Amino acid sequence: MTDALPEYYFRVRENGAAVFRVDTENRQRRIEMDQIAVVNIRKGDIKPQGDRTLSPADETAIRDWIDARQKLLAQRDLDDIFRSIDHLNLTTQWVQSKATETQLEAVTDHLLLAMHDLRSTLVRKKADRLVKK
Structure with missing residues (x-):
């Protein structure tokens, strides 16, 4: 485990994520998470939370997360298909032998x-x- 926490936390939801800014620089030395935006992966929408205005750094971090998440989801889709192929082969063996x-x-x-x-x-x-x- 690293000493430093990431600057942003993305709480994954079905279509994207709720984006939080992580703050450990406070008097109580507690981890505080302040929701700054909601992301929709399919549409590519970034909606600031409430009256917030996102900084360029916020937007860059969120866009980078969206890109990485889309790549991960695409890879998972492909992995699921290859597992389906394996399952079809196992089904064939089951039909033939058991x-x-x-x-x-x-x-x-x-x-x-x-x-x-x-x-x-x-x-x-x-x-x-x-x-x-």
């Missing part, structure tokens, strides 16, 4: 429809990419 007739009856239609939907979408997207080349 599934009972009753279990297969319960999941087959759902799996076939989901896989058909995925395949159709992938084929269409690939065709679109090939046409653009």
Whole structure:
């Protein structure tokens, strides 16, 4: 753990974050967090809290956080897809080696429809990419 705390704290929410300025330079030597803004990642909006005016340093720190957060979320999306591929492989192995007739009856239609939907979408997207080349 480092001695110095970051200047800003971002409380992550579904679409962004609440942004706090961290203050340890007070008489009580307590950590104080003062909310200065709310960020919407999808829209790229930064809304100052109340009557505040954000300093250029505040805006730069927030924009840097937005950029880093968007990259992290994009990476997580890709990781989720690769986990889905692994899960499909495990599902195939389960169907081939462990599934009972009753279990297969319960999941087959759902799996076939989901896989058909995925395949159709992938084929269409690939065709679109090939046409653009």
